[in-house]
Amino acid sequence: MKVKFIPLDFDYIDKRIEGEDKAVIRIFGKTDDGKRICVIDTADPYFWVLPKHNVDIKKFSEKLSKISMQHAGRHARVIGTKIAKKSFMGAEREVIQVFVNNPKDITSVKDIVKTFKETEEKKEIDLNFVTRYIIDKKVTPLRWHHAEGKEINDLEYGDLDVDIILEASKVSQLEGKAAEEEFKPKILAFDIETTEFDIGKGEIIMVSFANEEVKKLFTWKKFKDPPKEVDFVKNEEELLERFVSFIKKQKPDVLTGYFSDGFDLPYLRTRADMHGIKLNIAWDNTNVSFIRGRVPSAEIRGLVHVDLFKFVDNILSPNLQSETISLNDVAKELVGEEKLKVDLNKLTKEMKDGKVTKDEEMRRFALYNLQDSVLTAKLFDKLWPNIVEMTRLVQEPLFDVSRSSYSHLVEYNIIHNLHRFNEIGENRPIREDIEQRRRRPKYIGAFVKEPTPGIYENVAVFDFRSFYPNVIVSFNISLPTFREEKCGDCFETPEFEYEGKKRKFYFIKKKGFIPSILNELLERRKEVKQELKKHRTPILEARDYAFKTLSNATYGYFGFFGARYYSPKSAASIAAICRHYIHKTIEDIEKAGFEVAYSDTDSIMFLLGKKSEKEALGVLENINKSLPGTMELELEKFYKRGIFVMKKTGEAGAKKKYALLSRDGTIKIRGFESVRRDKCGLAKETQDYVLKAVLDEGNADNALKHVKKVIAEVKGKKIPASKLIIRTQLTKAIEEYASIGPHVAVAKRMREKGIPIREGGLVEYIIAEGTEKLIRERARIPEELDEGEYDTEYYINNQLVPAIEGIFTVFGISSDNLKEGKKKQKSLKEF
DNA sequence: GATCCGAATATACC
DNA sequence: ACCGGTATATTCGGATC
Numbered sequence: 001m002k003v004k005f006i007p008l009d010f011d012y013i014d015k016r017i018e019g020e021d022k023a024v025i026r027i028f029g030k031t032d033d034g035k036r037i038c039v040i041d042t043a044d045p046y047f048w049v050l051p052k053h054n055v056d057i058k059k060f061s062e063k064l065s066k067i068s069m070q071h072a073g074r075h076a077r078v079i080g081t082k083i084a085k086k087s088f089m090g091a092e093r094e095v096i097q098v099f100v101n102n103p104k105d106i107t108s109v110k111d112i113v114k115t116f117k118e119t120e121e122k123k124e125i126d127l128n129f130v131t132r133y134i135i136d137k138k139v140t141p142l143r144w145h146h147a148e149g150k151e152i153n154d155l156e157y158g159d160l161d162v163d164i165i166l167e168a169s170k171v172s173q174l175e176g177k178a179a180e181e182e183f184k185p186k187i188l189a190f191d192i193e194t195t196e197f198d199i200g201k202g203e204i205i206m207v208s209f210a211n212e213e214v215k216k217l218f219t220w221k222k223f224k225d226p227p228k229e230v231d232f233v234k235n236e237e238e239l240l241e242r243f244v245s246f247i248k249k250q251k252p253d254v255l256t257g258y259f260s261d262g263f264d265l266p267y268l269r270t271r272a273d274m275h276g277i278k279l280n281i282a283w284d285n286t287n288v289s290f291i292r293g294r295v296p297s298a299e300i301r302g303l304v305h306v307d308l309f310k311f312v313d314n315i316l317s318p319n320l321q322s323e324t325i326s327l328n329d330v331a332k333e334l335v336g337e338e339k340l341k342v343d344l345n346k347l348t349k350e351m352k353d354g355k356v357t358k359d360e361e362m363r364r365f366a367l368y369n370l371q372d373s374v375l376t377a378k379l380f381d382k383l384w385p386n387i388v389e390m391t392r393l394v395q396e397p398l399f400d401v402s403r404s405s406y407s408h409l410v411e412y413n414i415i416h417n418l419h420r421f422n423e424i425g426e427n428r429p430i431r432e433d434i435e436q437r438r439r440r441p442k443y444i445g446a447f448v449k450e451p452t453p454g455i456y457e458n459v460a461v462f463d464f465r466s467f468y469p470n471v472i473v474s475f476n477i478s479l480p481t482f483r484e485e486k487c488g489d490c491f492e493t494p495e496f497e498y499e500g501k502k503r504k505f506y507f508i509k510k511k512g513f514i515p516s517i518l519n520e521l522l523e524r525r526k527e528v529k530q531e532l533k534k535h536r537t538p539i540l541e542a543r544d545y546a547f548k549t550l551s552n553a554t555y556g557y558f559g560f561f562g563a564r565y566y567s568p569k570s571a572a573s574i575a576a577i578c579r580h581y582i583h584k585t586i587e588d589i590e591k592a593g594f595e596v597a598y599s600d601t602d603s604i605m606f607l608l609g610k611k612s613e614k615e616a617l618g619v620l621e622n623i624n625k626s627l628p629g630t631m632e633l634e635l636e637k638f639y640k641r642g643i644f645v646m647k648k649t650g651e652a653g654a655k656k657k658y659a660l661l662s663r664d665g666t667i668k669i670r671g672f673e674s675v676r677r678d679k680c681g682l683a684k685e686t687q688d689y690v691l692k693a694v695l696d697e698g699n700a701d702n703a704l705k706h707v708k709k710v711i712a713e714v715k716g717k718k719i720p721a722s723k724l725i726i727r728t729q730l731t732k733a734i735e736e737y738a739s740i741g742p743h744v745a746v747a748k749r750m751r752e753k754g755i756p757i758r759e760g761g762l763v764e765y766i767i768a769e770g771t772e773k774l775i776r777e778r779a780r781i782p783e784e785l786d787e788g789e790y791d792t793e794y795y796i797n798n799q800l801v802p803a804i805e806g807i808f809t810v811f812g813i814s815s816d817n818l819k820e821g822k823k824k825q826k827s828l829k830e831f
Numbered sequence: 832g833a834t835c836c837g838a839a840t841a842t843a844c845c
Numbered sequence: 846a847c848c849g850g851t852a853t854a855t856t857c858g859g860a861t862c
Contacts, residue, residue: 294846314847407848434846445850446845467845468849552845556848563848571849600851601845648854656844656852671843671853678841678855728841739839739857775856802854 002148003166004032004174005039006183007141008253009283009304010130010397013158014102021074023102025133026157027171028283028302030185030253032144035163036283038302039147041171043133045103048424049096049113050088050121057083060118061096067112076105088123088424090480090512095424103129123424127415130397135416139171140395142388143179147171158284161248162302180392182539184384185253185304187211189377192264193369195352197756199263200270203236205351206366207243207268210373212381214250217370218242221351223362230366237275243268247281247303254304254398255281256380258327258372261307261403265298266290297403308379310403311387315549323677323727324762331375334382339375340368345755385542393546406553407560413550414517414565421513426479426564437561441499443572446601447579449586451644451653455694455810456597458608459660460616461636462589464581466548467602468555469518471577474629478514478558479567481507496576498569505573514554514565521551522630578602585623585633592619598644598658603636605658613638637662641695645806654806661695673803677762681723683799686710690804700811707804714795717788724790725782726799727762742767745776755781767794 009028014021027039051060061081068077082097100109110125127135134140149168157165173179189210196202206219208229215229218239222232233239247255257264269288272279279288283302290296298305312325322329328339347365350357357365391401394412401409418425429437464470471477475491483490483506491507498505525547532540557563559571578601586596586604594606594616608616616638623633641661647654657671673679674688686707693703713719728743734751737744743763750757757763765779769791772778775798778791808814 405847410848438846442850448844448851553848556850558849560846560848562846568849575850603845647852654853670845673854676842676854731841737840741840741856743841798855 001151001166002146003037003164004144004146005029005037006032006144007039007139008185009302009399010133010141011301012103012129012133014104015157021102023104023129024157025130026284026301027139028162030183031164036161036251036302037147037164037166038157038160038162038283039149039166039168039171040157041133041137041139041168043129043136044099045101045106045129045132046097046099047106047110047125048086048088048123049098049119050093050123050424051096051118052120055118057094057096060116063116063118064096064098064113067109069108069112071105071108074105075101076108077101078109085422086424087422088121089426090423090508090510103132123427126428127425131415134395134397135419137171138173140173140392141397141401142183142391144174144181144183145171145179146174158286160284162283183388186251187254187256187377187380188214188247188250188252189256189373189380190260190264191257191369191372191376192267193348193365194267195348199266200274202348202352204239204267204271205348206369207239208366208369208373209246209250210370210377211252212377215370215374216246217366218246219366221357221362223357223366224359225363227363227366227370229370236271237277240268240272240275240277240279244277244279244281252303254306254380255300256306256308256376258376258379259307259309260305261298261310262295265305266296269298297399299399304398304402306380306387306398306402308376308383311383314403314405315386315390316383319545319549327372327375327379331379335375335378337375337378340364340371342368349754385538386545389539389542389546390550393543393550406549407557407562409550410553410557411564413521414514417517418513421516423513428564429562429566434561437566437568440561440568443498443559443568443575444496444579445575447582447599448601448655449596449599450655451598451658453644453646453653453806453810455641455643455698456607457641457698459597459605459639459642460594460608460613461603461605461639461660462585462620462633463603463636464578465632465634466522466551467578467631468574469522469551470630470632471574471581472554473515473519473522474631475573475577476507476509476512476515477570477574478507478512479565479570480514481510481512482567482570482573483508484569493573493576494580496572496579498572505569507570507573518551518554519630521547525551581627581631588623589619594619597642598655600656605642605660608638639663639668641698643691643695643807643810646809648802648806659691659695665696667692667695678726678728679803680726680795680799682710682714682719682795683803685723686800687803687807690807694807694811700808700813703804704808704813707800707808711796711800714792714800717790717792719795721766721782721785721787721790724766724795724799725764726766727764730757730759730761730763733759740776742776742779746779746781749781749784753781767791767798 007027007029012023012025015024025041029037031037051057061083065078065081078098079101080099084097086095106125110122113119113122147166147168148170149166152165152167192207193205194202205221208217217230218233220233220235233242265288282300286301289299291299312330317325322333332338342364387402391398394409395416396412415425486506489509493505495502495504528544555574558567589596589606596606598605639660640663643659645654660668669675674684689706690703694700730747734747746765747757747763766782766785768778768780768789770778
């Protein structure tokens with residue numbers, strides 16, 4: 001039979017074939033007519049041996065082919081070898097491909113190979129067998145394929161809950177765009193509520209499900225007038241059984257949650273184990289299992305589990321406005337909908353203590369739980385284009401891509417393209433290497449020019465288009481192309497300081513595979529941008545985002561200790577070249593008669609002065625003529641006005657802090673308190689007002705009036721407490737702090753009161769009046785205080801004034817007091 | 832005991 | 846542990862007078 005299908009999940013299982021312990025690949029997917037399919041296929045497990053020079057490769061190959069051993073209760077052996085001409089680190093050489101019986105045997109066989117004196121290196125020893133299959137068979141996740149073969153109907157490949165089991169004779173990807181035809185998986189979002197926060201410690205009270213068609217909630221806490229979605233069950237045991245049966249009945253392709261790797265599924269599994277219930281929701285009827293990691297991943301074979309929190313945390317969060325990546329904030333920003341508000345602490349405590357909760361409150365709790373599932377489902381739909389595009393780009397299974405950090409995605413993309421360069425992949429670094437790499441000293445990074453504080457008219461901003469990626473491409477930078485010494489015709493860096501010495505590094509001109517792969521990302525992004533000009537679709541936007549973020553992450557990957565192609569010298573070279581070009585460009589702009597106000601990494605802000613925009617664009621054109629390779633300077637925008645302020649300490653202008661007013665009236669604020677989440681709302685709002693007023697009007701008259709009013713309101717305690725809450729993240733466990741700041745002190749109080757707070761959480765507090773000298777001794781949980789019980793002095797002197805005084809100094813207000821520390825604050829209060 | 836200053840910490844920019 | 850370095854500001858906490 002022949003079917004059209006799309007692979008969603010992959011795994012491999014052991015299978016005895018003709019008396020041998022082989023491994024077969026199981027591809028879990030959907031056919032074009034919506035049936036569940038499991039395609040069975042195989043690939044050859046192998047790795048590469050690079051012999052030392054002067055080794056008789058034929059003899060060595062024969063020697064390798066005879067490896068056979070008993071290990072961990074299995075017969076591990078080499079089933080064949082092949083001599084091949086391949087490339088490693090960009091250099092051609094003769095190598096031996098060593099085929100083993102089963103992918104699990106690579107570990108033990110390579111250890112034997114290591115002891116042979118002929119062996120120089122062994123490579124691709126740590127590639128997952130699924131990755132091996134995807135590369136060698138060109139069967140890639142979330143792309144449409146044809147599969148031909150024999151349909152079977154028994155338990156040979158597990159207790160499979162699928163419509164078709166196909167032993168494939170051939171699996172081939174569809175040609176061109178047909179492979180990337182849209183696919184929308186059937187999803188099911190879920191969420192649980194429990195009596196205790198710690199995994200498995202309390203009981204699971206309720207579980208809810210949602211997708212576009214279905215909403216359902218199971219709970220054993222009965223209450224009057226339940227919403228129609230609610231099904232009451234006897235107890236937690238039945239709740240867990242219904243969790244399983246509901247999923248089995250719905251037959252989703254994807255199960256999605258928010259923080260479900262770290263909370264919902266570990267909780268469900270722990271409680272199910274306690275009741276002796278198997279959560280056999282996988283397509284092969286196996287239990288939910290956990291893969292070790294910093295935070296474990298919950299895996300369900302076939303049914304792909306996507307924890308949206310991980311995808312948001314790894315991939316989206318740097319580009320979100322939200323102050324936290326909680327479901328509430330992220331859904332608000334991306335879906336335009338929020339969580340329902342309930343007092344979770346009170347409710348769960350009541351249930352833990354066995355107290356009766358009012359029917360109305362219980363009803364609201366159920367709706368809250370349902371809404372979480374609904375939000376998660378909506379968020380999934382919103383993020384699906386991003387997840388698909390990233391998965392299709394880097395070609396690893398959806399399960400892995402949805403949990404990967406950028407460094408891993410960059411690496412997957414490299415690994416899946418190596419075959420086009422006949423290149424053998426480098427191994428993952430070993431623990432000792434990682435430890436050493438982590439200790440390496442920092443290298444010099446980007447250049448930031450100190451601005452002169454002031455307010456300026458007509459500010460032009462130029463920036464380099466994808467600066468770092470284009471430098472990598474134009475100078476062919478990467479580990480394999482790197483040379484310590486000058487080597488014939490090669491690119492060379494400017495002289496720069498590296499590990500305390502003046503150095504120059506070199507890169508061969510023969511196109512390296514990493515710069516080539518990166519160049520393809522940049523080229524494909526250009527095409528997408530052209531298409532986007534014609535029509536904007538979520539898919540195209542997601543593709544653009546994937547290309548952009550992955551190319552930007554390549555530079556960081558070079559300096560990342562876990563990278564297979566780790567090369568801090570390459571990273572330092574990129575930074576040095578970028579510094580050289582930004583300096584040169586600043587000079588060029590200055591030589592053309594402009595005053596450069598500020599520059600950070602890849603952007604330059606300068607004043608038009610008496611010159612025209614046209615003249616500025618002429619300079620841009622000239623600069624571009626002189627830039628090498630694919631490098632390009634672009635006009636970001638012409639701004640009407642801009643402001644730079646002084647640092648709080650010392651005389652210098654503050655870097656990474658400015659505000660620009662566009663011609664259309666919008667304001668771009670960078671670095672100021674108003675964009676920092678650890679400042680109270682009052683300080684942020686007031687500063688925002690002041691910045692807008694001074695930029696709009698070019699003077700500080702109205703801003704000053706406003707500030708006087710606000711200070712009077714603070715003194716009169718007319719400011720609501722909500723605007724005085726300070727939010728600070730607890731970045732490590734409470735016990736680990738060497739210095740106890742206000743937020744740590746408050747976190748301790750929270751823990752004493754039984755309010756859940758943990759590493760990574762945001763601590764909210766208000767500074768109360770009192771005689772205690774240390775601020776942390778006056779820091780209170782907002783609920784502890786009555787309205788108006790705040791320290792006006794603190795909010796004026798430590799929040800409000802610091803946020804706005806630098807801006808007023810630009811206009812000569814109270815600047816005479818600037819050097820005298822605290823006195824200046826008094827003078828501002830006089831206004 | 833007040834004051835100074837560096838360390839610790841959080842967060843932003845690119 | 847899960848991409849890099851550059852930079853500012855706040856609060857603590859120990860050294861110093």
